[in-house]
Amino acid sequence: MKIIKDHSLQQWNTFGINETAAAFVSVTSVEELKAALVHPEYSEHFILGGGSNLLLTQPIKGLCVHVNLKGIDLVEENDQEVIVEVQAGENWHDFVCWSLAQGYGGLENLSLIPGNVGTAPIQNIGAYGVELKDVFVGCTALRRKDVVLEDFDLNQVEFGYRTSFFKTKGKNQYIICSVRFRLTKQKHQLVTHYGAITTTLGDSPPSPQSIAKAVITIRQSKIPDPAVLGNSGSFFKNPVLTKQDFDALQQRYPQLPHYPQTDGTVKVPAGWLIDILGYKGKRIGDAGVHEHQALVLVNYGKATGAEILSLAREIQKAVYTEFAVTLESEVNIY
Numbered sequence: 001m002k003i004i005k006d007h008s009l010q011q012w013n014t015f016g017i018n019e020t021a022a023a024f025v026s027v028t029s030v031e032e033l034k035a036a037l038v039h040p041e042y043s044e045h046f047i048l049g050g051g052s053n054l055l056l057t058q059p060i061k062g063l064c065v066h067v068n069l070k071g072i073d074l075v076e077e078n079d080q081e082v083i084v085e086v087q088a089g090e091n092w093h094d095f096v097c098w099s100l101a102q103g104y105g106g107l108e109n110l111s112l113i114p115g116n117v118g119t120a121p122i123q124n125i126g127a128y129g130v131e132l133k134d135v136f137v138g139c140t141a142l143r144r145k146d147v148v149l150e151d152f153d154l155n156q157v158e159f160g161y162r163t164s165f166f167k168t169k170g171k172n173q174y175i176i177c178s179v180r181f182r183l184t185k186q187k188h189q190l191v192t193h194y195g196a197i198t199t200t201l202g203d204s205p206p207s208p209q210s211i212a213k214a215v216i217t218i219r220q221s222k223i224p225d226p227a228v229l230g231n232s233g234s235f236f237k238n239p240v241l242t243k244q245d246f247d248a249l250q251q252r253y254p255q256l257p258h259y260p261q262t263d264g265t266v267k268v269p270a271g272w273l274i275d276i277l278g279y280k281g282k283r284i285g286d287a288g289v290h291e292h293q294a295l296v297l298v299n300y301g302k303a304t305g306a307e308i309l310s311l312a313r314e315i316q317k318a319v320y321t322e323f324a325v326t327l328e329s330e331v332n333i334y
Contacts, residue, residue, distance in 0.1 A: 001025055001032045003039075003063070012066065013051035014114055016230035017305045021046065021064035028068050028089075030177055034147040036065045045144070046334070047175050050091065052115035053123060053232055055333045057305035067118055069177060072098060080187065083137055085180045088118025092125075100209055105188030106135040106181070108212040109197075112219045114226060114233055118176040122166040123330070124159045128215055129194030133159035135181045141166075141174035149177070162237050162330055222293040230299030231290065235312060236270045236327045249323060270327055271295035273319050287311045309333060 007024035010016055023042060027033045037045060044062025048054075069087040072095065076083040082104060086095055092115050096107045109130035113120075121139055125132050138153045158165040166174060190206045192198050200214040224231055241249065246266040250256050253276075259267040274280065274294035281291040286303035287310070290296040297308055316327045 001027065001035055007064070009048075009051070009056060009060070009064070012048060013054050013056055014226035014230065014232050015055055015299050015305070015308065016226070017056040017299065017303075017308075019056040019059050019305065021060040022062060024064045024066065026066040026068045028070065030069070030142065030149070033065065033067065033069075033142060033175065033177070036063060037142075037144060037147050039063065049088065049119035050114065050116035052226070053119060053331055055232065055305050055308060055331050057309055057333060060334070065175075067116075067175060067177075069118070075180060077185075079185065081182055081184050083180055083182050085178050086117045087178050088116060088176050090117045091115075092117055092120055096212065099183055100212055103208075104183035104185060105190070105208040106183040108208040109191055109194075109215055111212040111215045112223075117179050121157060121159075121164055121176060121179055123162055124164050126162070127219075128197055129191040131159070133157075135183060137180040137182050139176050139179045141176045143174055145173070150174070161240060222290075223296055224290060224292075224298060229290075230301075230303075231296050232331045234270075234295045235297045235329065235331050236274075236295060236315075237330045238267050238270050239273075239325050239327060240265045240267045241325070242266075245324075249325070268325075269295075270319075273323055273325060273327075274315055277315075277318050277322060279315055279318070284311055289315075305333075 004024045007021045008018060009021055010018040025036050027036055042063035046060045046062060046064045048064055048066045068089040070089050071087040073085045074082060075085050093112050095117055096111050099107050109128040113125050113127060120132050136154055138151060140149055140151050143150050188208055190211060192206050192211060196218055197211060197214050200217055201210060204210045223233055243264055243266060257269050257272055261267055271294045279289045280294040282289045285307060286300040287307040288298050288300055290298050297312060299308060319325055319327050
């Protein structure tokens with residue numbers, strides 16, 4: 001376990017923000033992870049996954065621990081489905097591609113989401129009508145206060161829209177080490193009604209592979225490659241409104257896209273609200289809003305985290321002033 005002092009984190013976050021960590025270590029086993037947390041020299045720890053859902057606005061004090069656990073294992077299998085356990089440091093999209101190559105279904109709508117497997121449950125990542133909770137079986141996490149491993153099932157994780165136990169009551173108390181997923185081998189539950197999937201599929205018969213290809217095509221047309229243009233995907237959550245608030249807003253904006261929820265609330269696209277206000281393509285220095293997707297904030301090269309955060313706050317204020325809708329950040333801000 002090698003600890004590096006004053007380490008740049010520019011390559012470790014998809015925004016490409018050039019902040020530093022006072023000390024940095026990349027751990028490849030649970031034993032190394034435990035050792036990092038009890039290291040006598042460091043009482044403060046910052047846990048880093050894929051850096052894809054993170055905006056750094058200041059240097060990191062203490063020890064930055066990069067969770068780099070690797071491996072995919074088949075836990076159970078029958079004629080209909082499999083359960084696989086995936087280590088936290090595996091790249092999410094690489095895991096999706098692996099599952100598709102095995103002929104497994106369930107993850108196709110979640111293709112090309114940046115980040116690692118270990119942080120996916122924290123956010124309950126979702127896209128095109130599917131959320132992580134739909135395939136989640138359980139996870140193993142390390143309790144930080146006493147470095148003891150603990151298992152969580154679906155109910156214990158308390159998934160919600162872009163949230164979970166690990167983002168609310170259990171925030172900063174656990175480090176997810178591995179996640180277990182239930183995937184289908186046949187009779188796949190295909191979701192094609194959301195967004196432009198059906199249109200993009202065209203004459204291709206729906207399958208996990210064809211849906212994944214369509215989702216990748218759609219995402220690439222809207223969201224820039226972080227390796228080319230620094231970003232963290234969707235910066236804001238899509239707001240969920242009461243039926244009363246939505247009806248009032250729709251009277252003013254009849255063309256407002258919307259998605260009724262099972263509990264009677266209505267989800268509206270944050271990107272549409274931002275776009276209507278003219279922010280798509282807006283740039284302030286090297287901080288900007290992507291020209292093809294108003295939900296994506298970007299770093300054109302040398303923006304600081306504080307500059308991107310300032311732009312995000314400006315957008316939130318403008319959306320609230322015009323629509324009386326509060327935009328919540330989907331990205332974790334440090």
